[in-house]
Amino acid sequence: MATSQAPTRQAITLKGSTNLVTEFFKYAANTILFQRGVYPSDDFHMVKKYGQTVLVTQDLALENYLDRILKQVNKWLLTGSVTQLVLAIISKDSRLPLERWVFDVNLVDQPADSAEPQPAKPESEIQAEIRYILKQIVSTVTFLPIIDTPTVFNILAYTHDSADVPADEWVDTDPLAIEASKSQQVKLRSFSTDVHRIEAMVAYRYEG
Amino acid sequence: MTSIPKTPSRYRSRSDAKTPLTPSVISAFNGISLSPKKRSHPADLSNPFIAKSRPVSPVKRATGGGITVSDSFQRQASGGVIRKGGIETRLDVVTRDYVPPTSQPRPELKRSRSTPATRERTQSTSDSRDRFITTRDSDDVAATLELMSLNPKSTSPGHTARLAAATGVPLNRRVLSYHEAPPASSSDSTLSQQRELARPLYGRPGELPSSTNSVTNKSRRIPTQPERVLDAPGMVDDFYLNIVSWSVQNVVAVALAESTYVWRADTGNVSHLGEAPEGTYVSSVDFSNDGSYLGVGLGTGEVELWDLEAGQKLRTMGGHQGQIAVLSWNAHILSSGCGDGSIWHHDVRVPRHKIMELLGHTGEVCGLKWRADGELLASGGNDNVVNIWDGRVGDVMEGARGQAKWTKRNHTAAVKAIAWCPWQSSLLASGGGTNDATVHVWNSGTGARLHSLKTPSQVSSIIWSPHKKEILTTHGYPTNAIMVHAYPSLERIAEIRDAHDSRVLYTAVGPAGDVVCTGAGDENLKFWRIWEGASVKKKKEGKERSSSTTRSGILSIR
Numbered sequence: 001m002a003t004s005q006a007p008t009r010q011a012i013t014l015k016g017s018t019n020l021v022t023e024f025f026k027y028a029a030n031t032i033l034f035q036r037g038v039y040p041s042d043d044f045h046m047v048k049k050y051g052q053t054v055l056v057t058q059d060l061a062l063e064n065y066l067d068r069i070l071k072q073v074n075k076w077l078l079t080g081s082v083t084q085l086v087l088a089i090i091s092k093d094s095r096l097p098l099e100r101w102v103f104d105v106n107l108v109d110q111p112a113d114s115a116e117p118q119p120a121k122p123e124s125e126i127q128a129e130i131r132y133i134l135k136q137i138v139s140t141v142t143f144l145p146i147i148d149t150p151t152v153f154n155i156l157a158y159t160h161d162s163a164d165v166p167a168d169e170w171v172d173t174d175p176l177a178i179e180a181s182k183s184q185q186v187k188l189r190s191f192s193t194d195v196h197r198i199e200a201m202v203a204y205r206y207e208g
Numbered sequence: 209m210t211s212i213p214k215t216p217s218r219y220r221s222r223s224d225a226k227t228p229l230t231p232s233v234i235s236a237f238n239g240i241s242l243s244p245k246k247r248s249h250p251a252d253l254s255n256p257f258i259a260k261s262r263p264v265s266p267v268k269r270a271t272g273g274g275i276t277v278s279d280s281f282q283r284q285a286s287g288g289v290i291r292k293g294g295i296e297t298r299l300d301v302v303t304r305d306y307v308p309p310t311s312q313p314r315p316e317l318k319r320s321r322s323t324p325a326t327r328e329r330t331q332s333t334s335d336s337r338d339r340f341i342t343t344r345d346s347d348d349v350a351a352t353l354e355l356m357s358l359n360p361k362s363t364s365p366g367h368t369a370r371l372a373a374a375t376g377v378p379l380n381r382r383v384l385s386y387h388e389a390p391p392a393s394s395s396d397s398t399l400s401q402q403r404e405l406a407r408p409l410y411g412r413p414g415e416l417p418s419s420t421n422s423v424t425n426k427s428r429r430i431p432t433q434p435e436r437v438l439d440a441p442g443m444v445d446d447f448y449l450n451i452v453s454w455s456v457q458n459v460v461a462v463a464l465a466e467s468t469y470v471w472r473a474d475t476g477n478v479s480h481l482g483e484a485p486e487g488t489y490v491s492s493v494d495f496s497n498d499g500s501y502l503g504v505g506l507g508t509g510e511v512e513l514w515d516l517e518a519g520q521k522l523r524t525m526g527g528h529q530g531q532i533a534v535l536s537w538n539a540h541i542l543s544s545g546c547g548d549g550s551i552w553h554h555d556v557r558v559p560r561h562k563i564m565e566l567l568g569h570t571g572e573v574c575g576l577k578w579r580a581d582g583e584l585l586a587s588g589g590n591d592n593v594v595n596i597w598d599g600r601v602g603d604v605m606e607g608a609r610g611q612a613k614w615t616k617r618n619h620t621a622a623v624k625a626i627a628w629c630p631w632q633s634s635l636l637a638s639g640g641g642t643n644d645a646t647v648h649v650w651n652s653g654t655g656a657r658l659h660s661l662k663t664p665s666q667v668s669s670i671i672w673s674p675h676k677k678e679i680l681t682t683h684g685y686p687t688n689a690i691m692v693h694a695y696p697s698l699e700r701i702a703e704i705r706d707a708h709d710s711r712v713l714y715t716a717v718g719p720a721g722d723v724v725c726t727g728a729g730d731e732n733l734k735f736w737r738i739w740e741g742a743s744v745k746k747k748k749e750g751k752e753r754s755s756s757t758t759r760s761g762i763l764s765i766r
Contacts, residue, residue, distance in 0.1 A: 062391050065388065065391055072386075157383070163382070172382055
């Protein structure tokens, strides 16, 4: 949908934008895993990113797992096939979905062919927006219900049917949704590059 | 009738996106081949009004109002085919012929495949669409988009998916997940073992966050507020001094800078016992075993002996070269630990009071405790060493300098906290300073280290409970806490964080074994009821009396 107003610029930005988005997913996923206690907190160490310290896992297995997933997500982003990424936190024993962190991927509508290409969004601004989201994710701890049971996470990708899916690596699954009557949703901040717009939302299980 | 090529979207929408037919749809552009599928639809295709009568999922209806998605998206949705990329977009263009009015954002489910191009289908929003373009897609999209805003009544994607699956309506998207499950946290056995032992503070069992920032076991309630607070102006914040002592006669002696005060717990009276000579300060106090005499150590190295009844100084025993940071009595022997690392035994009855000298420390001696039976003396110093000395004094040892029976160098910081176990006399507990923050329990007979307990902050004192099998530790940086641990499991029973505003440095336990008195640089002397005294059950009416007196402000510390 990103029609090429300024093709050369657009092409570069698309790749750069997808890399940015993929990186954001990586750090957001790590932050969520740490904050919600899915993995022991000593597994995480701090790195500087986006102008603040974020926690990233040191567990190699987990890191590789996330990298593999995100590599595929990156490919999908380039082709525009993925619309939503969900990090679902489910109880280990009962497989009950406790939380869903939903990141929508929208393509930014380029306003119809203006003569001038839109001024590029400065990286610092994008970084600032990402910072806000990450800080907000951390702050959600204040209202999210405390999780006592051991949990695992699953990353789900909502893609178009036409998406090129490596069949041996990705399978169709149940969306791990929380029943509507028991779910509370809170919309979080969003950030956008010139090409992509990522919106975040968290839905959690809340027994009235 | 269904073969109008202009609206291939219809077919597409009909065909189950999830079915393998989908690719062929793209290729078989005319879409005719797909009709069998749609034919099977139960709805009577010829009757347009059946569409209306089909009950719309109430949930879907609910989602109608709050769609925050852009209108263009919605239009696409009503166009029946929502594919944002790929070949289908071209079809979107085609369906734009039927762009529905955007005024009614809520298209309902038109499952019916009724073909007739009746435009005036009142029920359907996109009546101009005229096709049974299933707005299912839009609903689906709308439904999930609904989740973007706070709308508790919206459907979950799961509901949508189930609905979609049930009705055979295609979803425009697939939900994929990676074929592997995420790895469990690395099962390094030592690491997980470490985690078990050194779990983050908030994860410890029995740790319930409370507003007073203290923690108790569910079964054990320890008051997190002190029973009594006394003002102690001038109390110094010096880790190495020991300026609080509680006698068996229920009298608390406190040294504030150069003055010594005595507070009688039974009556609540405070009296000024004495002053240190000009230019020096009191660095330690200790009551004799029977509580009639008070030893006072000064910064100049002198040890004074005071009579409590008379309130008079009996003698001054000089000779030390550094401040006397700690004193300990054993019957008629008063042992003093000096800043130069030496420990002297003073026989207070004889003129030549210095009867023995123990040289075992290269740093200031800050912890000194006689065992109750007088057999052994334990000392801890700023050199991180714990020494256990034979208690026999006099010429039995070779010369006036004895060798320590045991020397323990396990601590990595100054050892001020030393305590003998009242119920098992061979046990000695020692606690280290900031760098160390560990409590070690030793068997003084064999010299073995029995237990070690890592605490979050420097240990300033240890008290064994006289009547229960528990250990109380007081701490300085950074938690300023009082912690109670079970023995021998060393499991934490209770913690009172920030018991004082600064490091909890001076501690004494009452003669009844129930109240612990703590002093800190914040110039407060706080009394905490940690345990129940052994005689509490017998003295129920005494308790009532005492509680009434406490209310009236006179204390009765039981």
